[in-house]
Amino acid sequence: MTKTLLGKRLKEIREKREWSQSQLEEKSGIPAVMISQFETGVRKNPSAATLVKLANALSISMDYLLGRTDVPTPVGGPVAALLRTLEGASGTTFDAVTAVGKHLTDQERARAKKANGGD
Amino acid sequence: MTATREALDHAARQKAREVLADAGITDGPVSPFKVAATVGFPLPIDDVTMPPPAFGALYKEGNSFRILVSNTCPNDGFRRFTICHELGHLFLDGHLDELFEAGDRHFSDSGQFRGQRKPWFEIQADTFAAELLVPTAFADAVLRATGPGLAAIRAIETKFETSLSCAAVRYAELAGDSVAVILSQNGTVEWACTSGQMREHWWGKRGLKGDNAPRGSATAYLARSSRAVAASEERSTEGWLNDWFEGAPVVSVEEEALGLGSYGRVLTVLHCGNIPTPDQERIREDREKRGPSSWVEAMRPYQLDRYEDLVDD
Numbered sequence: 229m230t231k232t233l234l235g236k237r238l239k240e241i242r243e244k245r246e247w248s249q250s251q252l253e254e255k256s257g258i259p260a261v262m263i264s265q266f267e268t269g270v271r272k273n274p275s276a277a278t279l280v281k282l283a284n285a286l287s288i289s290m291d292y293l294l295g296r297t298d299v300p301t302p303v304g305g306p307v308a309a310l311l312r313t314l315e316g317a318s319g320t321t322f323d324a325v326t327a328v329g330k331h332l333t334d335q336e337r338a339r340a341k342k343a344n345g346g347d
Numbered sequence: 348m349t350a351t352r353e354a355l356d357h358a359a360r361q362k363a364r365e366v367l368a369d370a371g372i373t374d375g376p377v378s379p380f381k382v383a384a385t386v387g388f389p390l391p392i393d394d395v396t397m398p399p400p401a402f403g404a405l406y407k408e409g410n411s412f413r414i415l416v417s418n419t420c421p422n423d424g425f426r427r428f429t430i431c432h433e434l435g436h437l438f439l440d441g442h443l444d445e446l447f448e449a450g451d452r453h454f455s456d457s458g459q460f461r462g463q464r465k466p467w468f469e470i471q472a473d474t475f476a477a478e479l480l481v482p483t484a485f486a487d488a489v490l491r492a493t494g495p496g497l498a499a500i501r502a503i504e505t506k507f508e509t510s511l512s513c514a515a516v517r518y519a520e521l522a523g524d525s526v527a528v529i530l531s532q533n534g535t536v537e538w539a540c541t542s543g544q545m546r547e548h549w550w551g552k553r554g555l556k557g558d559n560a561p562r563g564s565a566t567a568y569l570a571r572s573s574r575a576v577a578a579s580e581e582r583s584t585e586g587w588l589n590d591w592f593e594g595a596p597v598v599s600v601e602e603e604a605l606g607l608g609s610y611g612r613v614l615t616v617l618h619c620g621n622i623p624t625p626d627q628e629r630i631r632e633d634r635e636k637r638g639p640s641s642w643v644e645a646m647r648p649y650q651l652d653r654y655e656d657l658v659d660d
Contacts, residue, residue: 275440
């Protein structure tokens with residue numbers, strides 16, 4: 229079975245997050261079996277509803293998964309909403325929000341790693 | 348896409364049933380908004396002014412979508428169907444690549460494919476919308492409780508809050524007997540939908556698009572009077588099936604025709620009792636081609652048994 233770009237990118241990002249397919253199922257609501265089928269190329273054409281759930285769970289752009297862009301950061305959804313709230317903010321506020329966001333995300337990842345039996 | 352029309356229709360109906368189950372909907376009318384809420388991400392549905400003949404659109408906005416519905420939809424049933432059609436594009440596999448290949452906006456345009464073949468994903472989204480709005484399992488109970496023809500179509504329209512056209516198509520799809528629904532303007536057929544029993548026959552598969560309503564039919568009568576159509580007048584008569592479908596057997600058919608008001612069209616329902624099965628038709632055609640093999644066989648319809656007795660002797 230030929231792997232698709234969607235499958236390659238999905239696997240790559242999921243592994244970068246250090247999530248198993250079951251963990252991605254928990255976060256996205258998409259069955260692990262289906263995730264596996266996308267990654268291996270058994271299934272090729274997901275529905276929009278499925279792709280949005282996967283992209284949002286991974287905090288990446290749906291267009292990146294589809295291969296329409298090489299920039300993984302989403303330009304819409306929750307990230308776009310966050311950026312909209314910062315429109316017109318001063319550089320100091322922007323830096324502060326970025327630092328807090330980074331701190332909280334690092335903490336989240338560390339907790340997740342611990343829960344998965346990591347160091 | 349190499350799947351057959353049957354496979355695509357089956358997948359669309361199956362998905363619509365899954366979506367209904369996920370939304371916990373167990374009876375009609377089906378709320379497209381309740382269905383949209385199950386998609387798992389914010390999905391605004393906005394009424395907007397759209398240049399005709401566009402009635403619906405799906406916008407892709409980053410990692411989310413927005414459904415737009417024209418505020419010029421002819422009725423609420425049409426509007427509900429439009430929303431369900433767009434939901435079909437979201438729920439069905441493979442539509443994403445087709446819709447947004449050239450940009451982030453897709454318009455569902457009622458006149459877009461006039462005179463040309465509709466793309467597979469538009470047909471599949473229509474099938475999804477029809478099954479979602481008038482689910483087979485819920486509609487069967489309605490059909491069992493009503494008589495055939497316009498009465499059944501009106502019952503579906505009322506129960507599921509659809510347009511009359513959508514109700515008519517679903518009636519033809521779900522009817523267990525020989526039924527055809529036809530939409531015409533000025534006596535010329537725009538589309539026709541036949542029941543499964545009629546599609547078993549070669550003449551029942553032929554589209555009637557562009558044909559004229561037979562002279563003397565209730566449809567032709569209404570078509571002659573734009574006032575009668577505008578006033579939503581109804582007429583019924585009995586005719587012959589072969590007047591509508593070339594090559595069909597000479598079987599009596601009940602015809603009901605209804606003017607669709609400002610829409611300017613006539614909705615016709617044809618209902619037949621006993622149509623010979625394709626096998627019976629083949630035997631009859633063979634016999635007609637062959638002609639009687641003997642004078643005894645030629646006489647048999649007249650039940651002149653004593654002549655047969657004479658020959659046997």
